[in-house]
Amino acid sequence: MTTMKTNAIRRPPLGKWFAFQAGVILLMGLVFWIKSPVAAYSALLGGIIFFLPNVYFALKAFRYSGARAAKQIMGSFYKGETGKLILCAILFTVVFKSIKPLDVAALFLTFAIMLVTNWLTPVVFGGKTQQS
Template sequence: MAKPAPGGIQRPPIERWFAIESVVLVLVSLAFLLRGQVSGYSALLGGLIFLLPHGYFALKAFRYTGARSAKKIISSFYQGESGKLILCAILFTVVFKWIQPLDVAALFLTFAIMLVANWFTPFLVNSTQRR
């Protein structure tokens, strides 16, 4: 369970979110591996292109808490989001430039699956905490 911040607001359980999303990535990659080795590693790369920048965002965005840090919180969210977008662009560029052969469909589909999983992960974590 997340520890309450000094202002009484809890930080989101980022570690649990990443654990769940990592499990989703492994399962999706294994499913694509059934189509072939290229599909498997392409899916893994697509998931990592989502997960690594998302981790950067989480580290930047959630390092401050409390009402007194409101300006720092807003600034760190903007820095985290712009860094996440830049990292995504760099990672896609690196993969398209240096990884051959590549199953582009597996790469993008896994990226999209990770995005949807990210939308539902907070609901899943919150429902397990209430039990």
């Protein structure tokens, strides 16, 4: 009797990834605290503007797994990305309209650093995934 080993697509370790990214956001807040409290909370807001839509995307995108769910997977990725962009725009709008004073440079710099962090997070964790 032979046993077949399946090469199932594994889900990324989202909990670890999000914890790492939250740590980077807190670190950015501490770094900007050196400049001023306004820069610190602006940096935290920039990180949150990135983080919350990213969590939304991940929850939508990784709802389904397996080859049989290919259509649902593609649909959930598109819906997740669309929702992420809309949520990001809403959060930027809310912050710019309601938070005064605001250090725009700290906000955008942290947002940009979080974009790079998002690309590097799988590398930091060695590309390892977990079973669903």
